[in-house]
Amino acid sequence: MLKLQTLTGLALVLCAASVAADVMPSWRDGASREAIVNFVERVTKSGGDDFVPADDRIAVFDNDGTLWSEQPLYFQLLFAMDRVKALAPNHPEWASKQPFKAVLENDMKALAASGEHGLIELVMATHSGMTTAEFEQTVREWIGNAQHPTLKRPYTDLVFQPMLELLDYLRDNGFKTFIVSGGGIEFMRPWVHEIYGIPPEQVVGSSIKVKFEMRDDGPVLVRSPEIDFFNDKKGKPVGIHQFVGRPPLFAAGNSDGDLQMLQWTTAGTGSRFGMIVRHTDAEREWAYDRESHIGKLDKALDEAADRGWLVVDMKRDWKVIYPSP
């Protein structure tokens, strides 16, 4: 009987060890993976000082640069540019009007010169004036067919395998995972459930105003060319508050656009976890931080040390970047 107990105990120990090694297998053994696992074990250990009930285990993730790549431009801007090209036959005036002319001529310099105002104009021209159902269908078709301009792969191949594993690991431990992105909420919802396992109602993002209309063939929601909410920087804690109703336990981002989200999350009482994905791998992905126009990481990097946020170094910490094809 004693022998049987010993054997059972040994089997349990072996099982536990093998589970731990299976956790996030694309992360190299080291301080980053260990910090995440330690945190999750602390907040899920029943009876422990840091225990948090499952209902309050909220984890939020930025999308661009945190869950998938964002170079050479945010993928949603590449979508807007593809839409300008597709819609151009109905808009002869675009041939001579910026920023549309720049897009049609692939003139990135002129596009950059149009500034933030130009980009908003591009987004409004391509993201409004249709019903929500029509826009959803357009996004579905694009995401299913479009290819990244330099990597020549579908955009949904360019998600970070280690982050997919982190999402799974958190959910396996009772966390509810949310996206909190500066990107358009309706640009993400049609595909994130399949790709990240995050359902549409757990996506927080920027939005344009939508209006209810009763048409002859039934009610529709129409997308208006007017910004409703900009879910970036100081907007992120506001967006989290609006959609989730309480501060998260865990937040991951990669740029100064995530600074206030990280501050808000880690200022909460009890154990909290802030994490920054640092793009350090010019060979397998891209390397950029303080000087980048996309995903600039400067102030948040300075604050990370003071506030105890984990800075994940892609090159050092991740065995692979993208899922194997």
Next chain:
Amino acid sequence: MLKLQTLTGLALVLCAASVAADVMPSWRDGASREAIVNFVERVTKSGGDDFVPADDRIAVFDNDGTLWSEQPLYFQLLFAMDRVKALAPNHPEWASKQPFKAVLENDMKALAASGEHGLIELVMATHSGMTTAEFEQTVREWIGNAQHPTLKRPYTDLVFQPMLELLDYLRDNGFKTFIVSGGGIEFMRPWVHEIYGIPPEQVVGSSIKVKFEMRDDGPVLVRSPEIDFFNDKKGKPVGIHQFVGRPPLFAAGNSDGDLQMLQWTTAGTGSRFGMIVRHTDAEREWAYDRESHIGKLDKALDEAADRGWLVVDMKRDWKVIYPSP
């Protein structure tokens, strides 16, 4: 062997019958209860024509008049009035300024005369100018201590027992339940999880603008006296779209404020269910519809027959109204 199979079969049949009788026990046997159960069985029957995967089983519920009572005034207005009284010592000017004077003197006629503008002023004065954490605490204290003016019971006793059972029944069948209310989102979130089993992130409501501020002792969100979104009438489908990202399968309301939500829900493809709670029981609750200032039910009642929405008659369909103390 045959006998054993027969016995097992019989036991299964008996179990099934007893489960059905246990479903929503506060609903009287009859067409209303039957219509709900039939719908749920159709959309959850694997392989059936009307089957809907669990991920898409979204049910939305209005709050005031649908999940709890709303007479003699929306309970949130009674909260605002209690707050005016509590804050009055710091606001000597209110003694001579409407609509505050009316509240302090319990002059309902003068309060009604201040109209919608007056009510918004009351809400802004009592719902803004503090952090989100402070407001949450105020709501928690009020809901835990305040009493209904005529029934002299806590407000959370005035929820509808048959609706609690409907929420449970839908969740037991894989539905995700949301509140979609014209009331303030932050007025509901502190207590609805405990009372209705609906977590804060599944509450859609009206909101005021909230701003991120970094203070010396850390980041806070401050409530501003400015309306952000009015989640009523045409706003309800917009709010559902914003928070849930797709049309629900099931919607329940009780007034013309829910008309567009019911239209939007039941216009979807496949099986959909629209339901109206009709206040017909002057003895156990209140009786009101077309002429009421609170919870006016007129157009939606006219449309119910054409569109096949279930009209639940409180007096006829419900064995009890409130949970037993």
